[in-house]
Amino acid sequence: MQAVIDILSWIFIIGGSFFAIVGAVGLVRFPDFWSRLHAVSVTDSAGVILLIVGMALQAGLTLVTVKLLLILAFLFITGPTSTHAVANAALVSGLKPRSSVDRDDADAATQDDKAGPT
Amino acid sequence: MFILAVIALFIAMVLVLIRLFVGPSLYDRVLALNSFGTHTVLFIGVVGFLNGRPDFLDIALLYALINFVGTIAILKFFRYRAIGDVRRDTAETDG
Numbered sequence: 001m002q003a004v005i006d007i008l009s010w011i012f013i014i015g016g017s018f019f020a021i022v023g024a025v026g027l028v029r030f031p032d033f034w035s036r037l038h039a040v041s042v043t044d045s046a047g048v049i050l051l052i053v054g055m056a057l058q059a060g061l062t063l064v065t066v067k068l069l070l071i072l073a074f075l076f077i078t079g080p081t082s083t084h085a086v087a088n089a090a091l092v093s094g095l096k097p098r099s100s101v102d103r104d105d106a107d108a109a110t111q112d113d114k115a116g117p118t
Numbered sequence: 119m120f121i122l123a124v125i126a127l128f129i130a131m132v133l134v135l136i137r138l139f140v141g142p143s144l145y146d147r148v149l150a151l152n153s154f155g156t157h158t159v160l161f162i163g164v165v166g167f168l169n170g171r172p173d174f175l176d177i178a179l180l181y182a183l184i185n186f187v188g189t190i191a192i193l194k195f196f197r198y199r200a201i202g203d204v205r206r207d208t209a210e211t212d213g
Binding site: 010013014016017019020021023024025027028033036037040043044047048051052055058059064067068071072074075078079081082083085086087089090093094095 | 119120126127130131136140144146147148149160164167172175176179183186189195
């Protein structure tokens with residue numbers, strides 16, 4: 001039984017670290033700010049959950065698992081909130097997403113040049 | 119096997135740092151900082167488990183708290199040019 005739990009926790013931990021790398025690579029390679037939001041949320045959701053559940057399996061039913069679940073619960077609350085706060089702040093400050101649907105190209109070109117404070 | 123997770127998280131943190139330095143706009147940097155904080159929380163947890171000292175998780179929990187507060191503070195500063203009491207005139211210039 002212990003071997004099964006060990007193997008299961010290794011699978012979770014490897015999966016979690018894999019998604020952490022996937023999110024980081026996405027954060028580097030995605031073209032603009034708005035698509036990077038998705039990359040960050042990949043690490044915030046999949047990476048965090050898999051790694052913490054993997055560690056919780058490794059620790060078994062002890063106080064450590066309670067702390068791990070506390071961290072998981074807290075990251076659940078703050079992850080999306082902070083990502084939303086960043087996105088809202090960016091949108092308000094004029095960093096417009098490149099949507100060619102609701103504006104014509106002439107306006108799009110000028111708006112993108114002066115978008116976002118450097 | 120925890121070594122694998124430590125190395126993977128280290129690579130992820132280096133990549134996030136690249137985005138932190140390269141990031142064209144301010145908000146890319148804030149996003150990278152936030153992601154770096156989350157990676158640090160995981161890194162502290164995994165290193166704690168690696169050394170057989172699970173009481174590192176208190177540090178990881180604290181770091182998660184501070185990271186969130188820091189992100190919101192940075193955003194508020196760049197929005198209102200002040201973290202403390204927001205003066206009426208700056209608050210009115212909402213986008």
